[in-house]
Amino acid sequence: MTVLLTCREIRDLETAAIARGATTGAALMDRAGQGVVRALLARWPVLAFGPRRAAVLCGPGNNGGDGFVVARLLRARGWAVTVYLLGDVAALSGDAAAMRAAWNGPITALEACTVEAVQGADLVVDAVFGIGLRRPVTVTSAVFAGLAALRRRGEGPRVVAVDLPTGLCAETGRVFGVGTGGAALAADLCVTFQAPRPGHYLEDGPDYCGQVAVVDLGLAGQGGAIGMTCAPDPGLLRKSGAAHKFGHGHALVLAGGAGRTGAARLSARAALRIGAGLVTLGAPGAAMFEVSAQITALMLARIDDAAAFEAMLQDARINALCLGPGLGVARAAELLAVVQDAKRAVVLDADALSALAQKGAALFADRPGAVVLTPHGGEFARLFPDLAARLKQGPEAPSALSRTGAAQMAAARTGAVVVLKGPDTVIAAPDGQVRINAARYDRAAPWLATAGAGDVLAGMITGLLARGVDPFEAxxxxxxxxVSAARQVGPGLIAEDLPEALPAVMSGLGVQ
Structure with a gap:
């Protein structure tokens, strides 16, 4: 699992290393600058040949100190380097001042920099502000806007950001001061240190970072509370050769009325494909013919109302439930009361989330970890309007929340595992565990923006719950x-393709 480090966590690691005498601030800064140069040459090998021009934009703090190191190293390679500094040279202090002295070359005020001055360069190095930024950046907005215009036309220099693109929040992935003059400089490559930051993957972060390279600073320990999802252990998905179908669980997916059963059928198919031993669709009588005409391996039971649902759950072998896809809010509200007492693992999605918002999001708080909620942004806002309002705030606001923070608070409040869906899906458990599942960078899957994709995800989680997987891990x-199934299919994907892609994905993981 890739661990992400917040601003406080990376600073704590650096401070601890310096305090025990393992390194110095200057040594870390020099190591960082060397790593940036190695990363940009690896990204663009052509830059290693011939005379090159670079514009290095430096800020008044440690990020600017890293920039001075990069400028010195590029000049040593024969580059023509122009350094632009935000603020007064005399105001530099500490390690940044030492790196500026080692540069020992001319410095131009960043306030005087124009896009015309840098557009002919082979490379622009953005070392103005990094993870320490807490306010909108306006002084460079004209240059940033000009470079953005060049990029839209496919022109202009390559841009490499040191640690984080200036103007981007390291915790939330949002730009500071949007709508009030704030700006950020989009990069082709972002070189960060020790481990990525949450903002590299959340919200707008990937659009501004381009690609992310990580330079190991040699700091002991990770200490990060936020991780990235990774490929599941094949043992989690493997079926025992000695077990029969009931040994792999029986999932029950509740369907809506006639003309509304497609979403539930998608969920049920996904639950079966991911390895649940049996999957039953519970449909009202008016929809029985419609469903039976569409399914083969799936089972079908008539569930008209709460009483029929309760009767169905007398079968103790049913160990996982999925409510919501195409269910209808009124039907979902009626069945939620049964689920509350069912003592089964359950996934609540779509219409069940709208019904839950009416009843109170903490309805299952007395069953910590047994319930999985899978809201998209709009559903999350209905369930947690106060948290959603803080999510909309600019990162400079004192009460602003990141998506990881909002999901963690929602999970703690409800006692449920919360899957806050999006290209940067966040999964949070009531005990504080949190993971980001980013369909960005080399895991990009834009084809998932299609009707029914979320229903398939709900079914996949339900199928894993039926197999006995811990809800957070499921x-x-x-x-x-x-995401892997979507990438297996590629362009042209429709939701029906996702369950059918799972066998190839699991085989690729070594599942037998």
């Missing part, structure tokens, strides 16, 4: 496999 594994 949500993480389901989200990872969901």
């Amino acid at each position: 949500a993480c594994a389901g989200a990872w496999l969901h």
Whole structure:
């Protein structure tokens, strides 16, 4: 699992290393600058040949100190380097001042920099502000806007950001001061240190970072509370040769009325494909013919109302439930009361989330970890309007929340595993565990923006729950496999393709 480090966590690691005498601030800064140069040459090998021009934009703090190191190293390679500094040279202090002295070359005020001055360069190095930024950046907005315009036309220099693109929040992935003059400089490559930051993967972060390279600073320990989802252990998905179908669980997916059963059928198919031994669709009488005409391996039971649902649950072998896809809010509200007392693992999605919002999001708080909620942004806002309002705030606001923070608070409040869906899906458990499942960078899957994809995810998680997988691990594994199935299919994907892609994805993991 890739661990992400927040601003406080990376600073704590650096401070601890310096305090025990393992390194110095200057040594870390020099190591960082060397790593940036190695990473940009690896990204663009052509830059290693011939005379090159670079514009290095430096800020007044440690990020600017890293920039001075990069400028010195590029000049040593024969580059023509122009350094632009935000603020007064005399105001530099500490390690940044030492790196500026080692540069020992001319410095131009960043306030005087124009896009015309840098557009002919082979490379622009953005070392203005990094993870320490807490306010909108306006002084460079004209240069940033000009470079952005060049990029839209496919022109202009390559841009490499040191640690984080200036103007981007390291915790939330949002740009500071949007709508009030704030700006950020989009990069082709972002070189960060020790481990990525949450903002590299959340919200707008990937659009501004381009690609992310990580330079190991040699700091002992990770200490990060936020991780990235990773490929599940094949043992999690493997079936025992000695077990029969009931040994792999029996999932029950509740369907809506006639003309509304497609979403539930998608969920049920996904639950079966991911390895649940049996999957039953519970449909009202008016929809029985419609469903039976569409399914083969799936089972079908008539469930008209709460009483029929309760009767169905007398079968103790049914160990996982899925409510919501195409269910209808009124039907979902009626059945939720049964689920509350069912003592089964359950996934609540779509219409069940709208019904839950009416009843109170903490309805299952007395069953910590047994319930998985899978809201998209709009559903999350209905369930947690106060948290959603803080999510909309600019990162400079004192009460602003990141998506990881909002999901963690929602999970703690409800006692449920919360899967906050999006290209940067966040999975949070009531005990504080949190993972990001980012369909970005080399895991990009834009084809998932199609009707029914979320229903398939709900079914995949349900199928894993039926197999006895811990709900948090089921949500993480389901989200990872969901993206992998989409990438297996590629362009032209429709939701029906996702369950059918799972066998190839699981075989590729070594599942036998």
